[in-house]
Amino acid sequence: MTIDVPTTGRSLPQLQPISFIGADGRLTDTPTEGLRIPSDATLTGLYRQMVLVRRFEAQVTHLTRQGRLATYPSAAGQEAAEVGATTALAPNDWLFPTYRDSAALLTRGVPVAEILAAFRGDWHCGFDPQEYHASPSATPLATQTLHATGFAMAAKLKGEDAATLTFLGDGASSEGDTHEAFNFASVWQTPTVFVLQNNQYAISTPLREQTNATMLADRAAGYGMPGLRVDGNDVAAVFAAVSAALARGRNGDGPTLIECLTYRMESHTNSDDPTKYRDSEEVEHWKQFDPIDRLEKYLRQSEALDDAKVAEVAEAAETLAASVREAMNQEAEIDPRELFAHVYATPRTALAEQQQVVEAELAAAGRA
Amino acid sequence: MSVTAPEATSAPAPSSVTMTKALNQALRDSLADDDTVLVFGEDVGRLGGVFRVTEGLRAEFGSNRVWDSPLAESGIIGTAIGMAMNGMRPVVEMQFDAYAYPAFEQIVSHVAKMRNRTKGRVSLPITIRIPYAGDIGGVEHHSDSSEVYWTSTPGLTVVTPSNPADAYSLLRESIASDDPVVFMEPKSRYWMKEMLSLPVTTAPMNRAQVIREGTDATLLAYGPTVRTALDSAEAGAEHGLSIEVIDLRTLSPFDDETVSASVRKTSRAAIIHEAAQFGGYGAEVAARLTERNFTHLSAPILRVAGFDVPYPSPKLEEFYLPTVERVLDALESWDWEL
DSSP: OOOOOOOTTOOOOOSSOBOSBOTTSSBOOSOOTTOOOOOHHHHHHHHHHHHHHHHHHHHHHHHHHTTSSSOOOOOTTOHHHHHHHHHTOOTTSEEEOBTTOHHHHHHHTOOHHHHHHHHHTSOSOOSOHHHHTBOOOBOSTTHHHHHHHHHHHHHHHHTOSOOEEEEEETTGGGSHHHHHHHHHHHHHTOOEEEEEEEOSEETTEEHHHHOOSSOGGGHHHHTTSOEEEEETTOHHHHHHHHHHHHHHHHTTOOOEEEEEEOOOOSOSSTTSOGGGTSOHHHHHHHHTTOHHHHHHHHHHHTTSOOHHHHHHHHHHHHHHHHHHHHHHHSOOOOOTTHHHHTSOSSOOHHHHHHHHHHHHHHHHTTOO | OOOBOSOTTTOOOOEEEEHHHHHHHHHHHHHHHOTTEEEEETTOSSSOOTTSTTTTHHHHHOTTTEEEOOSOHHHHHHHHHHHHHTTOEEEEEOSSGGGGGGGHHIIIIIITTHHHHTTTSSOOOOEEEEEEOOOSOOOTTSSOOOHHHHHTSTTOEEEOOSSHHHHHHHHHHHHHOSSOEEEEEEGGGTTOEEEEOSSOBOSOTTOOEEEEOOSSEEEEEOTTHHHHHHHHHHHHHHTTOOEEEEEOOEEESOOHHHHHHHHHHHSOEEEEEEEESTTSHHHHHHHHHHHHHGGGOSSOOEEEEEOSSOOOOGGGHHHHSOOHHHHHHHHHHSOTTO
């Protein structure tokens, strides 16, 4: 007698990350798992967006140091993963970001003031999720991976042509919700793409103390779903891999895990000192793999970019930075009565009574 | 309590209905009325739930509406959040009270807060069914009363029926609500029977109900302890006391109006619950009633609750649970001359 052994999802990802464009701006000879390099037109668009979000991150970090924002987790250095993955989404798809994915929200079209409302302390989520098809950024680690799975399950049940993409980090990969989301998504075959940005540190804890696994993409095999390991600083590879995974999901073939190898150039937030947990040599080493530099070199070689175009993009980035400064210079009108306005759909007497306390205080202060 | 059938002409003749059957029918009717209602959780499909509350629903509505999820409580709640964001009304089961704890983060950090975070742009009409409390001889982690974790979380509505009619009506209302509801089912009352014609519509879910009139003292109870309160009132009558009994039905929001009116009439009140006393639901009730009715009170508001120990093994349950005798002892402790 033999036991029938299922073999789906058994293949492990290749150890060498999928990459099209090397650090020198030339095409690599790395295996690309059947993926195709995006067109120069697509890559030019990705270049422009990466330059914009890098300037955005730099500006916001600067404003945070000035005390204009309470805190800010920058994704500087991770532009390829943020932009490449998000650009692959169709309008009807949904994004489930974390606190470090402002660049993804910007790429999704969320206005800067609405992205930054949370970090300035105006309101927990400053944008309308329905309008941008983007969930509020999740702060508790990995929780959003389950929301993305459930949303995709509902889309599948309703027969909607929609997929979901969720970002998580190497630290979040140790959380129980990550395991549950991978498992639910695979069992239910939901159109979900898990983009694991392995940026090497969870606040100060390095990857080698986070996991003893050879690589995080390997985990997919244990859930019966495909896993890919991608050079997360090569936007061409990220865009191609995520596009293929989204298409796979829409085709009814279930979820995909994509590990993007990248590096967080800034501190976790402005409240930690990265010199306490990593040395400058390591940071310098990663600068060689800068996602924008390499794409610029590549596109100049193929003549899709020239000095004029680069200057035009740089000017657009300065315009964006100016709009960030302007948005943060304007104080948002916050009505204290809103404390009570959105807690329940069904009005509550006790909340109405508590609102009277604030109303009275406002009246006494002449702000009624 | 008053129970009215919505359409007397179409209602079937009353029959003996258990709370389990009433809950089952509420799920069936909700699934039939609204295509966006989904039922999933551990063992709720083929088996019909370990308490058979979901029995037959998968066969009737198919595995796209009623299905067995992987065994993972955080996963169940977390995916229900995503489904609700995409227009569904998930009704999910946490198999036992203490088994909801792995889902605590999803419930308090996301289910309760999503509406607030998004300024009302995203509602989560999720019903979380939690069989709770003891007195069934359950092993460890199967008899907790976890209500206060949920009642102290803004954004949640917390409902607990004590009888089959309310079980049906409150569950229908919970599923139809645009707010997330933690629906706590008293396990020890699952097999309680009542002559009923389903469907029934009882009082709205944010209202407490006076279920026995009295003039000397008010007993407040919910879920499993309503029976204890009624038995205590009966026993009190034998001692010449006229005891009013209120079934709270909904723990959050608290129905100050109904309860305060009763306490002002009787001037004495005690709350009975199975959960540990310290920081328990009774503490909130006592504080609220005192703040609102101090000058009407003749005696301190008392709590007859579980001891401040982990829920014990079955052979010690009888020493832990609030009993009629302990309620009567509490009533006796008051100075009735005041």
